[in-house]
Amino acid sequence: MFASRPTLGMAGIGALMLAALACTCGPLSTLTGARATLEAAATEIGQGLPTLEAQLTQQGPVVVPTLEQAPPPSGERIDPSLPVFTADDGYETTLVQRLNFGETGSATFSDLFEAHNWLFEGQAGRTVEIVINGGTEGTDTHAKLLDPNGQVLTEEDDTREYNPWIVYTLPADGLYTVRVDTWDEGSYTITVNVMEAGAQPSGTEVRQWAFTAFASTEYSSDSWSATRATGAPDVAACGDDPKAWASSSGGSMEWLQLNYLTPVIPTQINIVESYNPGAVYRVEVVDLNGNPHVVYEGVASVVEICPRVFSVEVSGIDFPVQAVILYLDQSAANDWCEIDAVELVGTAP
Numbered sequence: 001m002f003a004s005r006p007t008l009g010m011a012g013i014g015a016l017m018l019a020a021l022a023c024t025c026g027p028l029s030t031l032t033g034a035r036a037t038l039e040a041a042a043t044e045i046g047q048g049l050p051t052l053e054a055q056l057t058q059q060g061p062v063v064v065p066t067l068e069q070a071p072p073p074s075g076e077r078i079d080p081s082l083p084v085f086t087a088d089d090g091y092e093t094t095l096v097q098r099l100n101f102g103e104t105g106s107a108t109f110s111d112l113f114e115a116h117n118w119l120f121e122g123q124a125g126r127t128v129e130i131v132i133n134g135g136t137e138g139t140d141t142h143a144k145l146l147d148p149n150g151q152v153l154t155e156e157d158d159t160r161e162y163n164p165w166i167v168y169t170l171p172a173d174g175l176y177t178v179r180v181d182t183w184d185e186g187s188y189t190i191t192v193n194v195m196e197a198g199a200q201p202s203g204t205e206v207r208q209w210a211f212t213a214f215a216s217t218e219y220s221s222d223s224w225s226a227t228r229a230t231g232a233p234d235v236a237a238c239g240d241d242p243k244a245w246a247s248s249s250g251g252s253m254e255w256l257q258l259n260y261l262t263p264v265i266p267t268q269i270n271i272v273e274s275y276n277p278g279a280v281y282r283v284e285v286v287d288l289n290g291n292p293h294v295v296y297e298g299v300a301s302v303v304e305i306c307p308r309v310f311s312v313e314v315s316g317i318d319f320p321v322q323a324v325i326l327y328l329d330q331s332a333a334n335d336w337c338e339i340d341a342v343e344l345v346g347t348a349p
Ligand SMILES: [Ca+2]
Pocket: 228, 229, 230, 232, 233, 234, 235, 243, 244, 245, 339, 340, 341
């Protein structure tokens, strides 16, 4: 609540500690120059290719703003054509913008008493997933989903570390509001995805690569970002490659969450490890209510085969899932352990 909001809560202190840890750049910090060169080359190659999101939505290129882009002044962040719901939370609304499905918005909180409203057009019976990510800054946000009349449907705080993550089946057609506020200052991104349940006849085998992803940390918001683990494998050979996800520093404990368009009853998860394979020690699947279920537990090691497809056979899960979470222990390799792509195999419910 407004009156009890601390200037720097325990979560904020935790975020600062994480940020401090993230700055321990490790033994390979001298490779920064080489990474910059690779990054430039990868950007050049990537510019000629349509994004996965563009192919899947068939609505043309998807605008994906990066955290580096400075937000417009707060006066220009309010679209006067949209309704403003506040849920009577006492925060000042400093952003009101429309967000299309699959599009990623970004904004920055410069004050603890601000709230941002992101609006999307929803349909009754459709299940949406709202992914908010504080990125490498670890911005600790909190989010509410409001129905077309401004009533709070649900709210989340620290679903994934400090990131709220909402999965919700919409009750009616209309314009929904995701109202985001914060426990500390900093930037974040927000994406609203549609979960296409029932798109395939029951029992059909569905093989799919991840549609969106987010992680405990990522090396940058572009090269080696969590998004680089979405889509089909695209790393040509074993090696440190910007087309795979990598954490902000090597040797650390991390997690990577992959989200899929079609919920399935899972039978197999294929993890394409493109650099220092062997770090994955736990795999979870996430059901349609957002609850994780462990499907693999082992011990991290260093595997000689690279690249490697690490296949996890899944049994005993008889309900649909739409996300996979990998937990990595990179201490054995004392290096970056990179993930190129993750395939979810299952049957339509
Ligand atoms: Ca990749």
